[in-house]
Amino acid sequence: MSAFKEIFKAAKRIVILSGAGISAESGIPTFRGSGGFWRTYRSQDLASYGAFRRDPSLVWEFYHYRRELVFTKKPNAAHQAVASLEAQCNRQVTVITQNVDGLHQSAGSKNVIELHGSLFKTRCLSCGEIKENKDSPICPALEGRGAPEADAPSRDCIPEALLPRCKKCSGLLRPHIVWFGENLETSVLAQAGEALDECDLCLVIGTSSVVYPAAMFAPQVAERGVPVAEFNMEPTPATHQFMFHFEGPCGTTVPEALK
Ligand code: BJW
Numbered sequence: 001m002s003a004f005k006e007i008f009k010a011a012k013r014i015v016i017l018s019g020a021g022i023s024a025e026s027g028i029p030t031f032r033g034s035g036g037f038w039r040t041y042r043s044q045d046l047a048s049y050g051a052f053r054r055d056p057s058l059v060w061e062f063y064h065y066r067r068e069l070v071f072t073k074k075p076n077a078a079h080q081a082v083a084s085l086e087a088q089c090n091r092q093v094t095v096i097t098q099n100v101d102g103l104h105q106s107a108g109s110k111n112v113i114e115l116h117g118s119l120f121k122t123r124c125l126s127c128g129e130i131k132e133n134k135d136s137p138i139c140p141a142l143e144g145r146g147a148p149e150a151d152a153p154s155r156d157c158i159p160e161a162l163l164p165r166c167k168k169c170s171g172l173l174r175p176h177i178v179w180f181g182e183n184l185e186t187s188v189l190a191q192a193g194e195a196l197d198e199c200d201l202c203l204v205i206g207t208s209s210v211v212y213p214a215a216m217f218a219p220q221v222a223e224r225g226v227p228v229a230e231f232n233m234e235p236t237p238a239t240h241q242f243m244f245h246f247e248g249p250c251g252t253t254v255p256e257a258l259k
């Protein structure tokens with residue numbers, strides 16, 4: 001920790017790459033842990049365009065559940081420590097998050113790149129319009145739906161006409177989230193690339209480092225000799241490439257490292 005703190009004190013351009021683990025202590029389940037199921041589905045089963053086309057009602061129930069869950073959650077000490085870092089005006093801090101929950105922004109972080117989109121944005125399948133949407137519920141037909149338990153009673157599909165629709169052209173809306181097999185937005189990737197190329201310290205918080213392209217960001221930074229510190233409950237496939245690994249709940253380890 002003392003070696004890290006020396007480097008941290010001198011760093012001027014810091015990138016924070018976060019994943020689901022940073023929100024775990026806020027009560028939001030991670031993807032690959034034991035809480036990674038919704039009913040009997042893993043996120044890979046529902047987070048794809050194919051799944052949405054096959055059963056938009058089921059996929060919207062899944063996202064409705066997660067939106068409503070996040071409405072009840074607050075940022076934790078790790079999000080707050082990251083936000084306080086940005087508030088110190090002598091350095092440039094960029095948060096690159098894989099999370100779609102908006103908790104970095106709720107904690108006060110301003111310079112946030114959302115790599116995988118947001119639970120609180122929709123995209124129209126017909127006209128392409130992207131809009132912020134914090135309605136609760138997102139449409140009347142989803143009210144009371146989305147129970148996560150494996151034995152939740154099965155209910156009829158919601159007809160497409162009653163799922164979230166575009167106010168401009170009445171096309172079907174989808175969550176503005178990057179699903180498996182979809183490309184990340186070019187402009188978002190470019191912004192992330194610029195911050196990663198310029199940083200002199202990178203903190204990797206609560207990600208399993210298995211989903212690409214985000215999984216290669218920090219190893220690439222480490223390859224050009226920049227210190228990378230990983231904060232995780234356990235080692236990941238990328239740990240051996242990093243200068244520091246702080247094991248434990250990031251709600252404790254991150255504030256301790258950044259104070
Ligand atoms: C704690 C903690 C505490 C817990 N404190 N720590 C190259 C090679 C192989 C495959 C591919 C490749 N390039 C692309 C692919 C395919 C695919 C991919 O990577 N698959 C892998 C699984 C193998 N990638 C894509 O499809 C991407 N698209 C793309 O690259 O397009 C071009 C292309 C397509 C196809 C082929 C080739 C090129 C898009 C990826 C989009 C990811 N989307 C998801 C779902 C979003 C939907 C939603 O939210 O509903 O995003 S997947 C899911 O994983 C979600 C997350 O953002 C992402 C990362 O997960 P994360 O954040 O790391 O969470 P976990 O749960 O995995 O880990 C939590 C960690 O926290 C753990 O390590 C815990 O220990 C730790 N932790 N509590 C500290 N308190």
Ligand code: ZN
Nearest residue numbers: 124127166169
């Ligand atoms: Zn539209």
